[in-house]
Amino acid sequence: xxxxxxxxxxxxxxxxxxxxxxxxxxxxxxxxxxxxxxxxxxxxxxxxxxxxxxxxxxxxxxxxxxxxxxxxxxxxxxxxxxxxxxxxxxxxxxxxxxxxxxxxxxxxxxxxxxxxxxxxxxxxxxxxxxxxxxxxxxxxxxxxxxxxxxxxxxxxxxxxxxxxxxxxxxxxxxxxxxxxxxxxxxxxxxxxxxxxxxxxxxxxxx
Amino acid sequence: xxxxxxxxxxxxxxxxxxxxxxxxxxxxxxxxxxxxxxxxxxxxxxxxxxxxxxxxxxxxxxxxxxxxxxxxxxxxxxxxxxxxxxxxxxxxxxxxxxxxxxxxxxxxxxxxxxxxxxxxxxxxxxxxxxxxxxxxxxxxxxxxxxxxxxxxxxxxxxxxxxxxxxxxxxxxxxxxxxxxxxxxxxxxxxxxxxxxxxxxxxxxxxxxxxxxxxxxxxxxxxxxxxxxxxxxxxxxxxxxxxxxxxxxxxxxxxxxxxxxxxxxxxxxxxxxxxxxxxxxxxxxxxxxxxxxxxxxxxxxxxxxxxxxxxxxxxxxxxxxxxx
Numbered sequence: 001x002x003x004x005x006x007x008x009x010x011x012x013x014x015x016x017x018x019x020x021x022x023x024x025x026x027x028x029x030x031x032x033x034x035x036x037x038x039x040x041x042x043x044x045x046x047x048x049x050x051x052x053x054x055x056x057x058x059x060x061x062x063x064x065x066x067x068x069x070x071x072x073x074x075x076x077x078x079x080x081x082x083x084x085x086x087x088x089x090x091x092x093x094x095x096x097x098x099x100x101x102x103x104x105x106x107x108x109x110x111x112x113x114x115x116x117x118x119x120x121x122x123x124x125x126x127x128x129x130x131x132x133x134x135x136x137x138x139x140x141x142x143x144x145x146x147x148x149x150x151x152x153x154x155x156x157x158x159x160x161x162x163x164x165x166x167x168x169x170x171x172x173x174x175x176x177x178x179x180x181x182x183x184x185x186x187x188x189x190x191x192x193x194x195x196x197x198x199x200x201x202x203x204x205x206x
Numbered sequence: 207x208x209x210x211x212x213x214x215x216x217x218x219x220x221x222x223x224x225x226x227x228x229x230x231x232x233x234x235x236x237x238x239x240x241x242x243x244x245x246x247x248x249x250x251x252x253x254x255x256x257x258x259x260x261x262x263x264x265x266x267x268x269x270x271x272x273x274x275x276x277x278x279x280x281x282x283x284x285x286x287x288x289x290x291x292x293x294x295x296x297x298x299x300x301x302x303x304x305x306x307x308x309x310x311x312x313x314x315x316x317x318x319x320x321x322x323x324x325x326x327x328x329x330x331x332x333x334x335x336x337x338x339x340x341x342x343x344x345x346x347x348x349x350x351x352x353x354x355x356x357x358x359x360x361x362x363x364x365x366x367x368x369x370x371x372x373x374x375x376x377x378x379x380x381x382x383x384x385x386x387x388x389x390x391x392x393x394x395x396x397x398x399x400x401x402x403x404x405x406x407x408x409x410x411x412x413x414x415x416x417x418x419x420x421x422x423x424x425x426x427x428x429x430x431x432x433x434x435x436x437x438x439x440x441x442x443x444x445x446x447x448x449x450x451x452x453x454x455x456x457x458x459x460x461x462x463x464x465x466x467x468x469x470x471x472x473x474x475x476x477x478x479x480x481x482x483x484x485x486x487x488x489x490x491x492x493x494x495x496x497x498x499x500x501x502x503x504x505x506x507x508x509x510x511x512x513x514x515x516x517x518x519x520x521x522x523x524x525x526x527x528x529x
Binding site for chain 2: 054151155157158163168181187189190191196197
């Protein structure tokens with residue numbers, strides 16, 4: 001018959017390919033349509049937030065250094081320049097300082113503590129600074145750390161990223177007499193997937 | 207006309223030729239599942255506290271100001287009642303001229319996991335089943351000379367004291383990618399990138415399909431397989447709708463840079479918790495920020511840079527010998 005696409009031998013003819021093409025075309029149209037719909041109904045990437053006052057840039061605040069044990073202070077109780085002399089060369093530490101482990105290069109007391117006024121630290125230019133400003137002493141040698149610390153990259157910063165921020169000083173993390181940090185206790189590990197118990201309701205509602 | 211009719215016939219014949227047992231089996235399974243669902247339904251409904259208003263709630267980005275205020279009021283009421291605390295829910299927006307960036311000093315990280323638990327406390331994660339947004343991976347220091355493969359990192363290390371000799375640590379959470387694959391694949395528009403660079407989730411629009419988890423190359427997204435359990439005493443009442451709002455079962459969650467804190471100018475919780483100051487945070491558009499300083503002066507890299515996701519989470523090597 002004229003309308004039949006099978007010939008006498010039963011072989012197939014172009015219309016079946018036409019079918020395939022038609023289906024493919026339809027699929028393309030449908031998929032494209034879905035994408036258009038999706039794009040159209042995708043919410044805006046931002047919502048209109050009402051204008052709000054901007055937070056002003058704050059100040060850098062130095063946090064106080066950890067407290068030194070009371071029985072050490074004031075230093076001139078013992079180091080009055082007469083009864084106790086540390087001496088210019090390293091030797092065994094004794095009395096109150098038995099526990100102090102001195103392992104900071106080849107440094108000895110006098111490199112940092114003033115001999116006459118031991119409550120203060122002595123900088124290289126002979127000026128005295130109180131113990132709270134010890135960072136001024138540390139950065140005489142460790143000068144490379146100073147800009148990093150000021151920038152907030154070396155050391156811990158707390159508070160605000162915009163607004164007042166608190167800096168800790170060197171001695172907060174580094175014990176000045178033996179500066180390398182020591183290992184600390186960590187928090188427990190996460191549970192492995194096989195250890196996690198699932199529930200379908202909160203504990204109180206079962 | 208001819209084509210369609212024959213096609214139908216051909217398909218029908220094909221199906222007919224195949225034993226229809228498969229279809230019957232399918233129907234049987236469907237019936238069983240249906241019964242199962244019917245039995246399970248009341249329990250699930252009570253656990254998930256279905257309420258119509260939440261169900262009909264628009265996407266966060268489409269809420270008008272009045273509608274948003276309504277949502278905030280409803281959530282404050284709901285959470286105050288549920289957790290017995292004075293709750294503040296906010297939807298505070300981004301600041302002008304701010305693009306957040308995070309820096310992590312892998313030369314200083316000691317793997318103590320204090321950030322992990324600070325994050326859990328701040329962001330109302332489920333305690334049991336446990337969900338943690340930060341994973342700290344442990345690697346062999348000797349291996350790092352060649353390359354590191356994130357798959358080889360061990361998140362389950364246990365040591366009496368950290369850091370362990372010969373190891374280094376890489377904490378991983380959401381990288382807040384500029385071209386975030388997770389938000390691209392989301393079929394409901396439930397996750398997107400805010401103008402200040404934070405990739406957020408609207409938990410009410412998440413359908414739990416987990417496409418985003420498959421798309422995320424960093425394993426940063428976590429799924430609530432079970433009903434989250436958050437004791438009232440651990441609940442943090444400082445809530446952001448697209449941040450640390452308590453989640454329900456069947457939604458995906460992840461780090462939001464502590465959106466409830468940083469949009470008020472504060473530092474993220476993990477940043478505050480880090481005992482060694484290895485975590486750095488700031489505005490990438492501010493040339494005087496610490497994040498810009500380390501980008502300018504340190505050796506910095508991002509994870510899986512070859513995927514071109516453009517993360518806003520930078521790892522760097524901070525120490526350069528003693529001095």
